[in-house]
Amino acid sequence: MALTDFNQIRRNAHLPARIAAEIGREIVEGRIASGEKLPTEHLLAQTFGVSRSVVREAIAQLRNEGLVETRQGVGAFATEKDRRQMIRVEPADLSDPENFRDLFQLRLALEVEAAALAAVSHTPDDLKRLDEVLAQMTGAAKWTEEGIVADLAFHRAVAAATRNDYFIQFIGFIAERIQLTINAARAKAVLEEIVEVTIAEHVAIRDAIAARDASRARSAMRDHLDGASGRLNLELTVP
Structure with missing residues (x-):
């Protein structure tokens, strides 16, 4: 997954939700492959221009939406397609x-x-x-x-x-x-x-x-x- 695919999020945006939406879109559309490991919190924070706690909340949202699974001490991974159970409510709603x-x-x-x-x-x-x-x-x-x-x-x-x-x-x-x-x-x-x-x-x-x-x-x-x-x-x- 290329970190350069992401842009810094506007400071006045709802940060975790916006970051989760962008990563989630990459997963749903296949640009992040099923089972692929996401970059570390540190690298994602640098890329989006936010704190690690904001990235952590975004990953938690994706996990609860069934798009990401986390493995203790290893990192976050895109969930395999046949294991995804997605319920999404878009911020605009x-x-x-x-x-x-x-x-x-x-x-x-x-x-x-x-x-x-x-x-x-x-x-x-x-x-x-x-x-x-x-x-x-x-x-x-x-x-x-x-x-x-x-x-x-x-x-x-x-x-x-x-x-x-x-x-x-x-x-x-x-x-x-x-x-x-x-x-x-x-x-x-x-x-x-x-x-x-x-x-x-x-x-x-x-x-x-x-x-x-x-x-x-x-x-x-x-x-x-x-x-x-x-x-x-x-x-x-x-x-």
Whole structure:
């Protein structure tokens, strides 16, 4: 695979989703062959002109879409055609408020229960991962694209803490679509205010999971999603 085939991504783009879309197109159209190893995170980051964490999120999206598989300590590979199970939602589809609303209804169905399950199922390593990404969300990068990447990683970490592969797969699939909602919400409000409110909501989720309080974790995630949808002026019809 020739790295020169890719161009640097515009800084104002939804970075992981755009990178995933470009690599995914190369795989679907056969320019990256089935079973072919992708370049390393370092090389892809250099090529696209982004950080390795952004590339990591893009690869995670492709994995959840069934286009890429990762092998521990080896790297990422294009999935063999007969093993691909692709469900794709293009970023452009979510420019419609109705589609945004549909996404939040799906998130409520999945993530509220995921938080509750994570509260009773998480391991010390899961809690450590939640703390790591929460630290990234609350650090100096919280105002930047890296803060959004950390936000996505938090939701993935909650899914992983369920110890249920299906939650991991389905929440992983919608993680990059969450990025579109985060960007939209940030564009509609005073950045300082919305970032601090969002961080507080995530801290509440983390604390409830750490306390192994399923009811509290469920409520904290519901409060976060209600807050996030409200910041987008969406009225959800989920009971």
